[in-house]
Amino acid sequence: MSTAVIPVEAKPRTTYLNAGQTLKSWLLTLDHKRIGILYLISVTFFFLVGGIYATLIRLELLTPQGDLVSAQTYNKLFTQHGITMVFFFLIPSIPAVFGNFLLPIMIGAKDVAFPRLNLLSWYVFMTGALFASYAMFAGGVDTGWTFYPPYSTNYANTYVIATGLGIFIAGFSSILTGLNFIVTIHTMRAPGMTWFRLPLFVWAQYATSLIQILGTPVLAITLLLVALERTVGIGIFDPRLGGDPVLFQHLFWFYSHPAVYIMVLPSMGVVSEIIATFSRKPIFGYKFVAFSSLAIAIVGFLVWGHHLFTSSQSVYAGMLFSLLSYAVAIPSAIKVFNWTATLYRGSISYDAPMLYALGFIGLFLIGGLTGLFLAALGLDVHVHDTYFVVAHFHYIMVGGALLAYLGAMHYWWPKMTGRLYPEGWARFAALVVFVGFNLTFFPQFILGYLGMPRRYYTYAPEFQLLHVLSTAGASILAVGFILPAIYLLWSLKKGPIAPADPWLATGLEWRTSSPPPPENFERTPIVTWNAYEFRPQEEAEVIGGGKPDASSLTGE
Amino acid sequence: MAQSEVTAQHAIAHHPALAHHFENMEQQREASTLGMWVFLITEIMFFGGLFLAYSIYRSWYPQVFAEASHHLDILLGGINTVVLITSSLTMALAVYHSQVGNRGKLVLFLILTMLLGLTFLGIKVIEYSHKFHDGLIPGIHFHYEGPHPQQAQIFFWLYFAMTGLHALHMIIGVSILAFLIYFAWRGRYSPEYHSPVEISGLYWHFVDIVWIFLFPLLYLVGFHVKG
Numbered sequence: 001m002s003t004a005v006i007p008v009e010a011k012p013r014t015t016y017l018n019a020g021q022t023l024k025s026w027l028l029t030l031d032h033k034r035i036g037i038l039y040l041i042s043v044t045f046f047f048l049v050g051g052i053y054a055t056l057i058r059l060e061l062l063t064p065q066g067d068l069v070s071a072q073t074y075n076k077l078f079t080q081h082g083i084t085m086v087f088f089f090l091i092p093s094i095p096a097v098f099g100n101f102l103l104p105i106m107i108g109a110k111d112v113a114f115p116r117l118n119l120l121s122w123y124v125f126m127t128g129a130l131f132a133s134y135a136m137f138a139g140g141v142d143t144g145w146t147f148y149p150p151y152s153t154n155y156a157n158t159y160v161i162a163t164g165l166g167i168f169i170a171g172f173s174s175i176l177t178g179l180n181f182i183v184t185i186h187t188m189r190a191p192g193m194t195w196f197r198l199p200l201f202v203w204a205q206y207a208t209s210l211i212q213i214l215g216t217p218v219l220a221i222t223l224l225l226v227a228l229e230r231t232v233g234i235g236i237f238d239p240r241l242g243g244d245p246v247l248f249q250h251l252f253w254f255y256s257h258p259a260v261y262i263m264v265l266p267s268m269g270v271v272s273e274i275i276a277t278f279s280r281k282p283i284f285g286y287k288f289v290a291f292s293s294l295a296i297a298i299v300g301f302l303v304w305g306h307h308l309f310t311s312s313q314s315v316y317a318g319m320l321f322s323l324l325s326y327a328v329a330i331p332s333a334i335k336v337f338n339w340t341a342t343l344y345r346g347s348i349s350y351d352a353p354m355l356y357a358l359g360f361i362g363l364f365l366i367g368g369l370t371g372l373f374l375a376a377l378g379l380d381v382h383v384h385d386t387y388f389v390v391a392h393f394h395y396i397m398v399g400g401a402l403l404a405y406l407g408a409m410h411y412w413w414p415k416m417t418g419r420l421y422p423e424g425w426a427r428f429a430a431l432v433v434f435v436g437f438n439l440t441f442f443p444q445f446i447l448g449y450l451g452m453p454r455r456y457y458t459y460a461p462e463f464q465l466l467h468v469l470s471t472a473g474a475s476i477l478a479v480g481f482i483l484p485a486i487y488l489l490w491s492l493k494k495g496p497i498a499p500a501d502p503w504l505a506t507g508l509e510w511r512t513s514s515p516p517p518p519e520n521f522e523r524t525p526i527v528t529w530n531a532y533e534f535r536p537q538e539e540a541e542v543i544g545g546g547k548p549d550a551s552s553l554t555g556e
Numbered sequence: 557m558a559q560s561e562v563t564a565q566h567a568i569a570h571h572p573a574l575a576h577h578f579e580n581m582e583q584q585r586e587a588s589t590l591g592m593w594v595f596l597i598t599e600i601m602f603f604g605g606l607f608l609a610y611s612i613y614r615s616w617y618p619q620v621f622a623e624a625s626h627h628l629d630i631l632l633g634g635i636n637t638v639v640l641i642t643s644s645l646t647m648a649l650a651v652y653h654s655q656v657g658n659r660g661k662l663v664l665f666l667i668l669t670m671l672l673g674l675t676f677l678g679i680k681v682i683e684y685s686h687k688f689h690d691g692l693i694p695g696i697h698f699h700y701e702g703p704h705p706q707q708a709q710i711f712f713w714l715y716f717a718m719t720g721l722h723a724l725h726m727i728i729g730v731s732i733l734a735f736l737i738y739f740a741w742r743g744r745y746s747p748e749y750h751s752p753v754e755i756s757g758l759y760w761h762f763v764d765i766v767w768i769f770l771f772p773l774l775y776l777v778g779f780h781v782k783g
Binding site for chain 1: 575576577579583586587590591594595597598599601602603604605606608609612613616617694695704706707709710713717
């Protein structure tokens with residue numbers, strides 16, 4: 001029942017890329033794909049900014065003395081690094097870029113439920129980023145990304161309010177994205193696209209969106225309280241006025257721990273897609289993987305107290321939070337086991353996205369298991385606020401979230417741009433990232449275990465070897481990031497034209513042309529198959545806008 | 557927009573209010589209603605932070621909170637409660653008349669709702685100015701006669717933060733009503749297309765319910781304690 005669409009020679013195929021070439025057509029677009037691209041450019045920029053801070057941090061730590069920057073500057077560097085990476089890169093990264101671009105296509109819809117809100121969310125994000133950038137250029141902030149009072153409220157004389165306001169505003173963009181996705185998944189699925197036919201990326205996005213709408217408002221009100229405390233001294237976090245600084249920690253981590261799952265759940269969705277495609281097997285235990293996303297989102301809301309083991313929290317609360325933190329390991333392990341079972345006897349090909357996905361599984365495993373060390377009440381007292389914690393969360397956020405972001409970038413690059421990237425270079429870059437990452441952060445586990453505290457710009461001379469290794473790893477990692485930047489940009493002009501389905505994958509996004517037409521499909525797809533149901537290629541019908549050709553990319 | 561060319565080809569008597577990416581009015585209505593419910597959940601979490609702070613400090617300083625609450629005007633607060641509940645009734649009636657397509661009654665009840673909302677805000681202004689004259693504005697300008705003035709200050713700033721945030725939502729609600737009245741007057745809403753009225757109604761009721769919690773927590777908490 002395939003309908004061959006023959007492109008009319010004279011008229012170039014309309015794609016979302018050439019449907020309007022003016023700047024205005026991009027800045028006022030309501031097309032979810034273009035909004036995804038706007039986010040892609042913005043968050044990649046902030047990744048670069050956060051990366052520059054990281055570089056300066058690693059350079060300072062090359063020697064035990066403080067010779068590159070002052071203590072005050074160093075405090076600002078790690079604060080800005082954390083804020084930029086967490087709030088302006090990791091949280092919007094996969095949901096706002098790939099979620100926006102792919103989610104409506106994956107469920108067979110023409111757009112998200114609220115295209116105007118979607119565009120608004122980008123402007124809100126950029127407004128927040130503007131405030132944060134103003135604070136950055138005016139002199140920065142030095143409280144750590146956690147804004148703990150009383151330092152942030154009473155003592156820090158840096159730009160706490162401007163930065164806090166930036167995060168407050170950017171938070172609303174996160175809420176709008178989450179709201180949009182939830183409603184889109186509920187109401188916009190194509191005929192036949194039942195809940196259990198949804199790609200696992202969509203399930204992961206759904207779980208992420210739940211956290212975004214439930215957690216982010218709490219962060220917003222918390223930052224508002226910090227601003228009020230700082231300006232008029234209302235006393236809510238000030239013990240001299242009857243308040244309690246620990247209340248801030250509870251409120252802050254009620255969002256910021258689940259926020260870790262905002263960063264990593266979409267990555268898990270990406271990995272599920274990639275593992276199934278490059279093993280050419282349906283994902284093992286689809287429903288378990290789907291529900292484990294929801295379980296992580298829900299249980300993730302009940303573990304924030306493990307950040308307060310040393311903050312005068314009651315021992316019984318600590319025990320409960322420890323137990324619940326261990327409970328998160330269960331759904332996480334379900335995912336890792338199911339991915340591994342999917343690989344078993346699959347016909348695996350090691351394309352670049354797969355290398356990133358396999359890297360994710362290994363690094364997430366290390367990051368997750370060291371998380372259990374930290375969830376143990378006794379051990380946590382020893383390694384609390386040391387490099388062990390730093391290494392742990394970088395294994396989750398860089399080894400997990402960032403590797404999946406790069407994997408997603410390569411996997412869907414042909415779909416988004418209509419061009420293939422150079423596979424050899426991409427595999428090489430993936431290996432460089434993996435080696436560089438491990439060399440950067442594995443020594444930090446040892447540093448932390450030996451007692452090196454985080455957030456110090458000088459250290460005892462016996463730690464120097466490990467710090468030098470870490471800095472060396474960071475430079476290799478930087479090369480691993482610069483390489484894709486070069487060859488992906490190169491491929492925009494010079495890469496081979498991508499077919500609709502370069503990976504012989506199964507999702508609906510591969511049933512439309514690369515790049516997709518503005519309305520995603522020529523007609524509403526009717527879904528009669530399950531996710532990851534691999535079929536002979538000739539049966540897969542393309543319901544996009546015809547065959548790829550060079551004119552469809554440039555519109556000339 | 558470029559998309560319109562594609563849809564125009566198979567546009568068979570679409571409702572003018574149907575957005576291009578929806579299949580039909582029913583899907584569009586479902587999406588906007590669910591969207592509003594999800595938004596209200598985020599609102600609950602937003603207010604939730606303040607309610608949590610209230611719970612903690614009240615359980616720490618129950619006596620001070622009870623005494624401080626005597627400085628609030630139960631009569632004005634009570635009148636405002638009645639005003640808001642009545643406005644919820646008129647809003648519900650407006651939604652009903654938008655569903656049956658009764659334009660005159662729709663406009664009437666929307667205007668009544670807006671007037672009640674403005675009444676609430678007016679009374680709130682009177683209350684706030686009383687607090688200002690009594691020197692009960694926390695932070696810069698706070699003179700409290702009773703015991704533990706610092707703990708009482710926490711009560712008062714919770715009072716201002718919670719009722720202030722609520723009043724902000726009322727102002728937004730009244731502005732939404734102004735738009736609704738204008739479009740209802742122009743005859744934009746019909747039994748086929750009335751979801752803007754419906755979801756604004758949901759929002760209005762939500763703001764009303766927040767007040768239903770705020771009134772006893774702030775005004776009545778000291779009612780049974782001799783002041």
